[in-house]
Amino acid sequence: MTQQPYATGTPTPAPHRPGGATAPAVLPGPVGVPVLQEATAGLQPPFAVVDLGALRANAAQMTRRAGGKPIRLASKSLRCRALIGDTLRLPGFAGILAFTLPEALWLAEEHRDVLVGYPSADTDALARLGADERLAARVTVMVDSIEHLDLVTAALGPTGATVRVCLDLDASLRLAGGRLHLGMRRSPLHTPGQARDLALAVTARPRLRLVGGMSYEGQIAGVGDDGPGPRAGRAAVRLMQRLSTRELRERRAAAVRAVRSVAPLEFVNGGGTGSLESTSAERAVTELGAGSGLYAPALFDHYRGFRPHPAAHFVLPVVRRPGPRHATVLGGGWIASGAPGTDRLPVPVWPPGLRYVAQEGAGEVQTPLTGDGVAGLRAGDRVWFRHAKAGELCERVNELHLVDGDRIVDVVPTYRGEGRAFL
Incomplete structure (x- = not known):
């Protein structure tokens, strides 16, 4: 693979190609x-x-939509180490958002900044992480509850490397006193107070270091607002997304302030391919998570904004x-x-x-x-x-x-x- 294969419209040295082509x-x-x-x-x-021409164009479009904030590449969207590596050499992309801890440990042999986007219950992988200073410096695990903190702490044992931790804040929209839930069923952390309490619990454990926060607004990033079907359905999606964007902007900022009162954060991750513009506009968010827009699968045919x-x-x-x-x-x-x-x-x-x-x-x-x-x-x-x-x-x-x-x-x-x- 070339060092910068996606640099649209930019002269590049002629790399070796199969059959001697340049x-x-x-x-x-x-x-x-x-x-x-x-x-x-x-x-x-x-x-x-x-x-690759389409991939280059999509990468350039994503970085423009990100408004200058770095995009952490979602590895599950590519599942190809060569393309992951080439994408991370592009301006505007930095770090990996992995989907399992064993995958993250594998990728971290080559890459220095891998965030696991989901909590892991793989105690063997956690033990390996805690026993390896190099991997522990490169991989960040996700937590969202005391129960998971207990599992991680037990798997790590009393001695070894300090493990980097990120908190996962629920990004769903809850209406009618919580009786109506719009969004992913992910983290139990919904309020700034809950996030702060878990931050305190992380910092109380000597083997753990709190370094980041994350929230994924799937009801915005992962739901097309221009899908097929009745006009009323599209209108309902757009209304829900406007309400959710407004509510999450305020709640996420408050949660980040609450967590930062406990520990400094290296990053706050948010968004997805479908919400790069709105999420990047939030001051509390320091980086975005995305990847599917590079391949542009069929579900991405139904967005008005891109x-x-x-x-x-x-x-x-x-x-x-x-x-x-x-x-x-x-x-x-x-x-x-x-x-x-x-x-x-x-x-x-x-x-x-x-x-x-x-x-x-x-x-x-x-x-x-x-x-x-x-x-x-x-x-x-x-x-x-x-x-x-x-x-x-x-x-x-x-x-x-x-x-x-x-x-x-x-x-x-x-x-x-x-x-x-x-x-």
Whole structure:
């Protein structure tokens, strides 16, 4: 991989490429599926492709939207060490937001600043962290309760390295006296007083050092405000997001003040790809957490404020023609996490005019498709899909084929390709 592969429009030294090719002086932008299809014509599907031009454009858009605050890269959104490393070499990106502690320990062998975005109950990994001064200086664990503090403290034991700790503040919107909960069911810490109390409990434990705070407003960052369906539904989402943005700005600032009265904080993390502008405007927030916008999966098609370029695709072969109105591809049931629904299905994007058969959807070993795009398909042809979410695609493939302009410039392993399955 090159040292700065995503520097849009910037001259760069010509790196070594497969087959002796060299990179152009000015890197190309997004190219679209027809060009990607031509570039990958020699591959056998199923395979996954990343359009580096689209990825570059998305990274530049994210940093502009972040308003000058650094973006901590969400590793679960990429799940590829090569692309994580290259993204962190871009201006505007700093640090990793990991999703498990074993993953964080693995990444910290190479990277110096890894925050685990979720509490860990992996006592073996906690013990390893506490026994290694180098890893303990690079990895920060997440806590949100006394119960978890007890688990962490017991796993660390009485002696060893001091472990860095971050508090997770609940960012959900609670209305009607708490009877209406809008947002993720994450941390029990909701009020500034609760955050301060847990901060005091952390500082009372000699093996722990409080260094940061975090809150993820999933009801803003992770919910598109321009989705399909009735206009009234979109209006309701926008109203909820305005109310939540206003409420969280005040509560988060108060919580940060309360925690800082106990201990100095190195960072306060917030946001996500869908809320970079609003979260970066909060003075209490020092950095943002995001990553999905780099691949721009299908769920990001439904935001008014930004339009990322689809960068990650997967390709499946046509293996059957059950009749003139249907074509069947191999596999296809690469369903995204979340509440079950059609928005969790991969989206067939090429050829245009393809859709699922309602009775079957996306299947484990085969997926029948229908629509106008079926007419020209024959056995052996390819159908291009976009996953509904970002990094989950990488749990299905061992490698990503990186296309820049009209050619494959590299093939890099995913976490799965490196034999790592963290969740």
